[in-house]
Amino acid sequence: MSGLALETRALSKAFGALAVSQDINFKLEAGARHALIGPNGAGKTTFVNLVTGVFAPTSGRIFLGDEDVTTMPQARRVKRGLVRTFQISALFRKLTVLENVTLTISEREGVANDLFRPAGARRALIEEAYSLLEPLGLAAEALRPVSELAYGRQRMVEIAMALALKPKVLLLDEPAAGVPTTESATLVDMIEKLPKDIAVLFIEHDMELVFRVAKRITVLVQGAVLVEGTPAQIAGDPRVREVYLGERKHT
Amino acid sequence: MSDATSPGPDRKAQIDAFARRHRFKWWEALPWLLAIGAFFIFEPYRALGAQIFATVLFALSLDLIMGYAGILTLGHSAFFGVGAYVCGVLSVHGMGDPLLGLLAAALGAALVGFASGAIVLRTSGLTLLMQTLVVAALLQELANKAHSITGGSDGLLGMKITPVLGVFRFDLFGTTAYVYSLAVLFIGWLVARNIVESPFGRSLTGIRENVNRMHAIGAPVDRRKLIVYTISAAMAGVAGALIAQTTSLVGLDSLGIERSGDLLIMLIIGGPGKLYGAFIGAPLYMIARDRFSEINPVYWYFWIGLFMVFIVVFARGGVLGMIERWRERGRR
Ligand SMILES: Nc1ncnc2c1ncn2[C@@H]1O[C@H](COP(=O)(O)OP(=O)(O)OP(=O)(O)O)[C@@H](O)[C@H]1O
Ligand SMILES: [Mg+2]
Numbered sequence: 001m002s003g004l005a006l007e008t009r010a011l012s013k014a015f016g017a018l019a020v021s022q023d024i025n026f027k028l029e030a031g032a033r034h035a036l037i038g039p040n041g042a043g044k045t046t047f048v049n050l051v052t053g054v055f056a057p058t059s060g061r062i063f064l065g066d067e068d069v070t071t072m073p074q075a076r077r078v079k080r081g082l083v084r085t086f087q088i089s090a091l092f093r094k095l096t097v098l099e100n101v102t103l104t105i106s107e108r109e110g111v112a113n114d115l116f117r118p119a120g121a122r123r124a125l126i127e128e129a130y131s132l133l134e135p136l137g138l139a140a141e142a143l144r145p146v147s148e149l150a151y152g153r154q155r156m157v158e159i160a161m162a163l164a165l166k167p168k169v170l171l172l173d174e175p176a177a178g179v180p181t182t183e184s185a186t187l188v189d190m191i192e193k194l195p196k197d198i199a200v201l202f203i204e205h206d207m208e209l210v211f212r213v214a215k216r217i218t219v220l221v222q223g224a225v226l227v228e229g230t231p232a233q234i235a236g237d238p239r240v241r242e243v244y245l246g247e248r249k250h251t
Numbered sequence: 252m253s254d255a256t257s258p259g260p261d262r263k264a265q266i267d268a269f270a271r272r273h274r275f276k277w278w279e280a281l282p283w284l285l286a287i288g289a290f291f292i293f294e295p296y297r298a299l300g301a302q303i304f305a306t307v308l309f310a311l312s313l314d315l316i317m318g319y320a321g322i323l324t325l326g327h328s329a330f331f332g333v334g335a336y337v338c339g340v341l342s343v344h345g346m347g348d349p350l351l352g353l354l355a356a357a358l359g360a361a362l363v364g365f366a367s368g369a370i371v372l373r374t375s376g377l378t379l380l381m382q383t384l385v386v387a388a389l390l391q392e393l394a395n396k397a398h399s400i401t402g403g404s405d406g407l408l409g410m411k412i413t414p415v416l417g418v419f420r421f422d423l424f425g426t427t428a429y430v431y432s433l434a435v436l437f438i439g440w441l442v443a444r445n446i447v448e449s450p451f452g453r454s455l456t457g458i459r460e461n462v463n464r465m466h467a468i469g470a471p472v473d474r475r476k477l478i479v480y481t482i483s484a485a486m487a488g489v490a491g492a493l494i495a496q497t498t499s500l501v502g503l504d505s506l507g508i509e510r511s512g513d514l515l516i517m518l519i520i521g522g523p524g525k526l527y528g529a530f531i532g533a534p535l536y537m538i539a540r541d542r543f544s545e546i547n548p549v550y551w552y553f554w555i556g557l558f559m560v561f562i563v564v565f566a567r568g569g570v571l572g573m574i575e576r577w578r579e580r581g582r583r
Contacts, residue, residue: 052467078469090467092460098269103457107468112454115478119450120270130266142265165468 004065005030005169005199006051006082011060013043013050013223020046022224024060028169032199035210038220039243044203045087047220048171052084053077064169081168085161085175087203089154093147097138097157100146101129104164132160137186152179159190170194172202176209188212211235219243273448282530286433298425298497303537304432305493308439310517310529312486317515318523319447320479321459323376325511326383327487329367329390330360332506334488339407339501340400347413349496353435356492357485363390364484365477372476375462384508391506406502410495421497428497435493439486446482447526455479459524516555520562522571531570 006028013021020043028034036044049055051062053074062070069077092100105125106112120126133139136156141149146157155178162170175191176184184206191213194200204210210217211231218228221243227234234240289300309331316322337359338352346352371382394401402408414420419427446452457465458472465472495501504510513536521532536555543551566573 054463054466074466075469075471078467084467086464086467090461090464092457092464094460095456096269098265099453102269103453104468106450106454107465107470112450112470113475115446115449115451117450118273118445118448119453120273120448122450123266123270126266126270130262134262139262139265143268161464161468 003030004028004063005032006065006201007063008051009061009063011047011050011062012058013046013055014058020223021050021057022222024220024223024225026218026225028199028201029216030199031196032201033213033215034199034201035214035217036201036203036220037205037207037210037217038226042220043223044220045173046223048084048173048203051171052082078165081166082171083162083165083167083169084171085158085173087173087177089151089158089178091146091154091157091161094145096143096145097133097149097160098126098129098142100157101132101160101164102126104161105129108165129164132164136160136190137183152183155179156183156187159187167198169199170201172200172204174203174205176204176206184209279527282527283437290429294424297429299537299541301425301428301432301497302494303534304429304436305490305497306514306517306537307529307533308436308493309487309490310514310521310533311436311439311443311526312483312490313514313518314523314526314529315443315446315455315483315486316480317518318525318528319452319459320455320476321462322372322476322480323380324383325380325508325515326367326385326387327483327514328506328508328510329383329387330364330484330487331491331510332387332390332394333363334360334491335495335501335505336394336401336407336491337488338492339410339495342410342412342496343407345411347411349412349415349431352412352496353489353492356488358488360488360491361481361485364487365481368477368480368484372473372480384511387506387508387511391503394503394506401501401503404503406500410499410501412496412499421499425497432493432497435489439489443486444526446479451475451478456524516559518569519559520569522569525571528569528571535570 004027008024008026011021011024011026012019024047036047038044046055050057053072057070061068064077064080064082069080092103095103102125103112105128106119109125111122111125130139130142133142136159138153138156138160141153146154149157155175159175176187179187188209191200191202202213214231216228217231217234219226219234219240226243227237227240229237286304290297293300313327317324334356338356341347341352341355367386371379371386374382395403412421415427415431419431421427454465454470454475457470458475462472491505517532517536518528519532520535521528521530540551543554562569568575
């Protein structure tokens with residue numbers, strides 16, 4: 001065992017002439033709390049899409065643990081514990097909150113292939129789904145369609161669905177984006193309470209959150225890794241100040 | 252809004268409500284009671300009734316893929332037509348047992364559904380719509396060319412359907428046809444209902460609502476779509492066979508895309524994705540057409556077009572969508 005949850009080697013992606021990911025060598029340690037930061041359009045979401053298999057890389061390799069998953073279909077990577085959330089909530093909007101999470105658990109357990117028994121007969125799955133909603137403050141809205149929820153609440157459903165898959169490697173794409181400050185405490189709390197054995201990579205623009213949670217930080221600029229290090233190293237790095245932290249001050 | 256942070260004492264109530272959604276509700280008996288009532292009240296219309304039941308089954312099969320899985324198609328008549336021809340041709344060659352005909356029709360249509368689905372379901376949206384159209388058009392042309400088997404544009408001649416279960420002959424008044432079609436529809440409805448209430452059926456709604464998310468939770472999306480497409484094709488094939496058996500007619504129009512278009516309109520009128528849209532849309536459409544065509548058949552599509560505009564603008568989700576909104580309002 002390499003002790004790595006996830007690794008990319010010389011990972012590159014181009015859309016036509018536009019090089020969106022360039023030669024990314026990245027290591028996510030087992031149990032990591034790792035932040036991926038960078039200006040808008042740096043290619044952070046693209047990196048998640050590559051790693052999870054939404055996009056096929058132009059070149060380079062992806063390893064999940066010791067296994068090369070570069071060409072593995074998305075669904076199989078999920079079965080191996082690689083789970084992501086979406087920067088812009090991607091939920092089953094017309095379905096209820098509880099249904100969103102129950103569907104997810106049904107997939108995890110493989111019961112969603114069952115054509116015969118009614119879904120309601122698997123009560124344990126529903127109980128489990130409901131139990132996930134409670135700590136996120138979603139229980140009162142369990143039976144409402146997701147589309148009726150405030151966007152901040154939808155972000156919480158997004159998290160609940162990721163957790164419902166019992167991830168081993170969790171990729172959070174700007175989990176706090178769109179969450180009102182009154183609720184972001186719940187979110188931070190939730191991320192901090194995640195089991196230690198889950199390796200977490202999170203993309204975030206909120207520096208307070210990044211420095212509070214992350215043990216390591218990677219800075220991505222124009223599709224390439226600019227620098228990687230501990231929060232202290234990143235905070236003290238002049239290049240980072242220049243391209244990223246400096247720029248954030250304008251916004 | 253209630254306090255969002257408290258777990259709430261209604262945990263059990265909410266889970267119960269959620270877990271019991273598949274249970275039968277009283278109003279689900281309505282279509283069947285109406286059908287039984289109509290048998291006695293509208294005696295001269297039994298033949299039309301039989302056709303309506305078969306069409307409801309056809310619309311129900313479309314609902315499975317379109318209303319639930321969100322697969323848009325204009326080629327569903329392909330499966331209807333294959334079913335009609337399979338059982339028709341069998342009966343010409345001395346295999347006129349109705350139930351055997353239905354079974355063969357289901358198998359034949361399922362086969363065509365599986366084979367064509369494996370190809371066309373890779374796409375979505377307009378491309379998919381075009382490809383389903385092409386499948387139906389191809390089959391229609393094939394049936395046209397295979398004149399010696401299908402009768403081509405003259406239609407299939409010499410169908411001989413034997414009595415149902417060897418006992419009930421198809422009579423001129425449509426009495427046997429009525430009961431037989433209703434019974435087959437009932438079974439089709441049980442099957443469809445069981446599917447949509449199963450975890451598999453629920454996952455179809457996930458595919459419809461957000462296919463990216465389905466991939467992200469590890470669902471084998473393509474396989475699910477192909478399975479439901481095949482089942483739906485089989486069901487459409489049975490519907491086609493039913494009409495072929497009860498009218499003793501099979502023509503090229505059974506494969507035609509006009510039939511697919513009519514079907515789509517029926518489902519939109521009734522309300523897709525709720526299982527009962529077919530039960531509302533198909534009878535409404537067919538009874539209205541029966542009435543209007545006596546007045547002036549040319550204007551039928553004009554009125555239907557106008558009506559569709561009305562539905563899209565004022566009554567999204569069809570009749571069932573309207574009923575749902577009324578009930579919502581009543582609750583508030
Ligand atoms: N499917 C696509 N086709 C073409 N270009 C794309 C595609 N997806 C992303 N891009 C481009 O890749 C670049 C990186 O996008 P990406 O979404 O990965 O950035 P990001 O770092 O996540 O930005 P943000 O902080 O705004 O979320 C952008 O220039 C974007 O326009
Ligand atoms: Mg992004």
